Amino acid sequence: MSVVVYTESWEGKFKKASFEAVSYAARTASQIGTDVVAVVIGSCSEDLSSLGYYGANQVIHYSNPDFNNFNPKSYASILTDAVNNRSAQGVVLSGSFNGKAIAPLLAIRLKAGLITNVASLPESISPMRVKRGAFSSKGFVVYESKQEKFILSIIPNGIGIVESSVSAQVETNESFSAEANSELVSVNKAKGSIPLPEAEIVVSGGRGLKGPENWNMVEELATVLGAGTACSKPVSDMHWRPHSEHVGQTGIAINPNLYIAIGISGAIQHLAGVSNSRTIVVINSDPEAPFFKAADYGIVGDAFDVVPKLTAALKEFKAQN
Ligand SMILES: Cc1cc2nc3c(=O)[nH]c(=O)nc-3n(C[C@H](O)[C@H](O)[C@H](O)COP(=O)(O)OP(=O)(O)OC[C@H]3O[C@@H](n4cnc5c(N)ncnc54)[C@H](O)[C@@H]3O)c2cc1C
Numbered sequence: 001m002s003v004v005v006y007t008e009s010w011e012g013k014f015k016k017a018s019f020e021a022v023s024y025a026a027r028t029a030s031q032i033g034t035d036v037v038a039v040v041i042g043s044c045s046e047d048l049s050s051l052g053y054y055g056a057n058q059v060i061h062y063s064n065p066d067f068n069n070f071n072p073k074s075y076a077s078i079l080t081d082a083v084n085n086r087s088a089q090g091v092v093l094s095g096s097f098n099g100k101a102i103a104p105l106l107a108i109r110l111k112a113g114l115i116t117n118v119a120s121l122p123e124s125i126s127p128m129r130v131k132r133g134a135f136s137s138k139g140f141v142v143y144e145s146k147q148e149k150f151i152l153s154i155i156p157n158g159i160g161i162v163e164s165s166v167s168a169q170v171e172t173n174e175s176f177s178a179e180a181n182s183e184l185v186s187v188n189k190a191k192g193s194i195p196l197p198e199a200e201i202v203v204s205g206g207r208g209l210k211g212p213e214n215w216n217m218v219e220e221l222a223t224v225l226g227a228g229t230a231c232s233k234p235v236s237d238m239h240w241r242p243h244s245e246h247v248g249q250t251g252i253a254i255n256p257n258l259y260i261a262i263g264i265s266g267a268i269q270h271l272a273g274v275s276n277s278r279t280i281v282v283i284n285s286d287p288e289a290p291f292f293k294a295a296d297y298g299i300v301g302d303a304f305d306v307v308p309k310l311t312a313a314l315k316e317f318k319a320q321n
Contacts, residue, residue, distance in 0.1 A: 091150075200256055202256045203260045209303060283301065
């Protein structure tokens with residue numbers, strides 16, 4: 001018996017969400033009293049044994065080049081193979097775009113109980129009982145699986161990484177093949193160097209910024225912080241910013257360590273996509289703006305006055321440190 005964990009990489013490098021998933025799987029496995037098998041799919045230039053730092057006992061690399069592009073059906077087949085070969089009790093994966101696509105397919109194949117949006121370590125292992133985020137991240141519920149096997153899809157950047165010092169054995173499987181029901185035809189990447197779901201820091205603007213011509217202020221702050229840029233729905237609806245930056249209930253859900261909201265009122269639909277951020281800073285001229293209730297730090301002031309000063313102060317700090 002083991003716990004299998006799906007790891008994701010991008011352009012050959014592990015994503016941070018993978019370390020979090022391995023670390024979560026390791027802590028779950030230790031509750032069960034079993035080991036962790038990390039599954040790496042497609043080309044990866046990393047030292048695979050480094051997953052031992054996060055608690056993986058074994059790493060299986062499904063290295064067939066057919067798997068270099070993400071395909072939910074074939075990736076679900078690979079994870080099913082790993083689970084069956086190890087008689088694993090369950091699977092852990094990050095609730096990323098890939099994870100969300102694979103998890104339901106895997107649940108059907110393994111006849112497993114799938115719990116998504118997992119927000120903490122299991123409360124009980126047998127039966128599997130765990131707390132998950134609910135009500136657009138405004139509350140929690142506790143779910144219990146009725147199946148023998150479990151699949152836990154964890155909130156990215158929600159639980160944190162605990163380092164370990166396990167020595168991971170690496171095994172390569174070159175021959176496994178799986179039928180895909182679709183194939184990648186072309187790639188059209190969103191502009192901006194930092195993809196929002198991966199960003200550690202996000203600087204976001206709303207209608208309070210008055211027009212697209214004022215976004216240089218947001219971009220300058222984002223550049224100083226090494227942050228991704230985002231916006232509220234009306235901003236993208238009015239084409240001030242691309243739709244790929246729209247965060248919220250109907251946009252992208254993000255989980256950065258720091259979210260800076262400038263001139264955004266904090267409507268419930270916006271909060272639904274950003275309230276999993278570790279720290280929220282709100283800059284708004286209206287002291288009654290609802291966003292302040294969700295903020296860790298708030299600045300009541302005119303964005304056109306506050307943001308340039310904040311950027312200048314950060315530049316000065318960086319120059320001195
Ligand atoms: C079904 C549905 C789904 C939706 N999904 C989403 C979603 O996914 N994401 C989303 O964002 N919205 C979504 N909305 C829209 C949401 O309800 C709000 O209308 C929207 O979030 C408001 O955007 P805003 O805060 O940029 O603009 P506003 O509500 O106009 O707020 C602007 C804010 O800027 C402040 N401000 C003004 N001038 C300044 C200044 N000079 N300096 C500092 N602050 C200033 C104001 O005090 C105000 O708080 C959805 C709505 C519906 C009905």
